[in-house]
Amino acid sequence: MKRASKIYTALIMIFLFAPIAILLVFSFNRAKSLSVFSGFSLYWYRELFRDSETLRAVRNTLILAVSAALISTVMGTAAAVGINKLRSKVLRTAMDSVTNIPMINPDIITGISLMLMFVFVGRIFGAATSLSFWTMLIAHITFCLPYVILQVLPKLQQMDKALPEAAMDLGCTPFRAFLKAELPEIMPGVVTGMIMAFTLSLDDFVISYFTSGNGFQTLPIRIYNMTKKTVTPKMYALATIIFFVILTLLLISNLYDEETIQKRREAKARKQK
C-alpha cells in the first residue's frame, strides 16, 4: 500500500512537472526544433534579450500586474474590513455574493462585458480609442478584487475583536488602531491576497485580450499572436525565466509565513512565562 501511494505521488509529480522540464531543456537547445535536441546553447536567451517587442510586452505585463495587485489589495482589504463590520447578516451575505460575481463569472463574459462598457463610455466622450492601459488596469482590478477579499476576510474573522477596541481605549484614532493593531494581525491574508492578485493578473489572457487597445500588449497576447508563424524557442527561454522568478517569490513568501508563525509562537511562550 505504501509503495502504491509512493508510485501514485511520483506519477502526479511527473504529470505536473514534465511539461516544465521539457520547456526548460529545449530552451537550451541550439537548433530551432522542439523534437531534436542538438546541443546546449544560450542562443535563445541572447535572442530573447534582443527582442525589443517581447521585452516591451514583459514590461507592460509587469507594470500592469504590479499596479493591479497593489490597487486591488488596498481596495480589497478596505472592502473586507467594511464587510466584516456589517451587523446585518443578510447584508453581509449579499455583499459576499456580489463580490464573488467576478470570480464565478466566466472570464470571457467578464471580458466582453467590460469591453462593451468601455466602448460605450468611450463613445459618450467621443474618444477614437476607448481601450488603453487604463481600461486594462480597471479590468484586472475587477477580477483580482474578490480574491483579495476572500483572503483577508477570514483573517479578520479570526482576529480578536477586542484588539482594535483596546487600541482605541489606549488613545488611538480608529485609523491608527487599524494600522497598528488590525493590519499586523491580518497581514498574512493581505500578502497572500496580493500575491494571488499579482499572479492572476500576470497570466490572464481572456480578459486582457478583450480589453487591450492599440500599443499596449501583454505577454500572453503577444505569444498568442505568434501563431501565424511558429512560436520561437525564445519563448521557452522566457517561460523558463518566469518560472524561476515565480518559484523564488513563492519560496520567499512561504519562508516569510514560517517566520511569522515562529515569531508568534515565541511571543506566546514568553507570555506564558
Place this chain on the structure above:
Amino acid sequence: MKRSIALLAALVLLCSLALAGCGSASKTLTLNVYNWGEYISDGSEDSFDTIKEFEKWYEETYKQKIKVNYTTFASNEDMYAKLSSGAVSFDVVIPSDYMIARMRDENMLLELDFKNIPNYENINESFRGLYYDPDNKYTVPYTYGVTGVIYNANAVDEADVGGWDLLWNEKYKGNILQFNNSRDAFGTAQYKLGLDVNDTDRASWDQALAELKKQAPLVKSYVMDEIYNMMESGEAAIGTYYAGDYFTMLDAQADGVDLRFYYPERTNYFIDAMCIPSCCQNKELAERFINYMLSPEPAIANAEFIYYASPNKLVYTNEDYIDEMGEEAMEILYPAIGDFSERYNEYAFRSLDQATLDYVNSLWETLKIN
C-alpha cells in the same frame, strides 16, 4: 515590513511616472499599426528593426518626432472583431485578401492617396486589379504565398510525387498530415478533383467531402501548427503548408529527414496587403509608412525575416536578397510569377457567403466525428 511597503510605494511611483512620461509625449505624432504576429523584421537575430528605423527616418526627413504603436493579431477574424468593435483606432492594418474584400464591402477601408506612395511602382504588375481590389484603390500588397506539398524524400518514392494524389496514396497510410481547418482541407480535395473552391453549389462540397472521407483512414492526424514538429522529426512523411513555412521546417529538420517541396498544378494563393481602415487618425502619416515599407531596405529585410514571397520588384531582383535566400528557395518562393494574377483570380480562396460557410462547417464536423 515597513521597508517592503516603502519599496512598493516607490514602485508605484515609478510606474506612474513612466506612464505620465507616455502621456506628456502626446505632441509627437502617433501611428498605430496592426499587423500579424512575427510579421515584420523586428531587430531580432541581428535583423533590421523596421519600426525603430522608420521613426528615425521620419524624423530626419520631415523634422517631426513620431511614435509607432505596433500591435499584433493572430488571425484575420481577430483583427476584424477588434476593428469593428469600434474600441480601437488603427492607421495601418495588414489583413489577407478575402478579409480585405469583406472590409471593403462594409466600407471599413479608406481610398489611398497614391501621391504619397510613389514606391507603389515597385510592385509587380501582376498584383494589380485583383478581385479584392479591382481598381487598385485600397491596398498595397505586402507578402504573398502559395500552398504546396512537403514530403520527406527518405520515406517517399520520387515517382509518386507531383500532384495532390500523394496525399491520397495508400502506400503512405498513417504518414499523411491534413489541414485541421475546414477551408484548407476541403481545398486540397477540390483542387484534386478539379472543383471550384469558391463554389456556392452544395453538391460540389459534398463531392469534396466524399474525397476527404476516402482520405481519412490514411491520415495520421489533422494539424495546424503541429505540422512543424511532426515533419521536422520525420514522424510524418507527407504534409501540406505554405512555401515560406517549409523553409522554417527545413531549418530544423532532424538527421535522416530530407524535406522537399513542390506545388501541385492547382493550389491556393494568398496575399496579405497593407490598407488604411476608416478609423484612421492620420492618413498622410499612414501613407508615408506604407511608402516606407516599399522602399528597398525595409522591404528586403521584411522578406528575409518573414520568409514569404514579396511582390516588390526591388526585393526579388535584388542580388543580395537572392544570395541570402539561395537559388532553391528563390525557385520555390517565386514560381513563374508572370501569370500570377490569372492563377490567383481563378484558384485563390475568396470569402464565402454565410450559408455556404455554415454548410461547409457542418460537413467538416461529420468528417471529424468519424
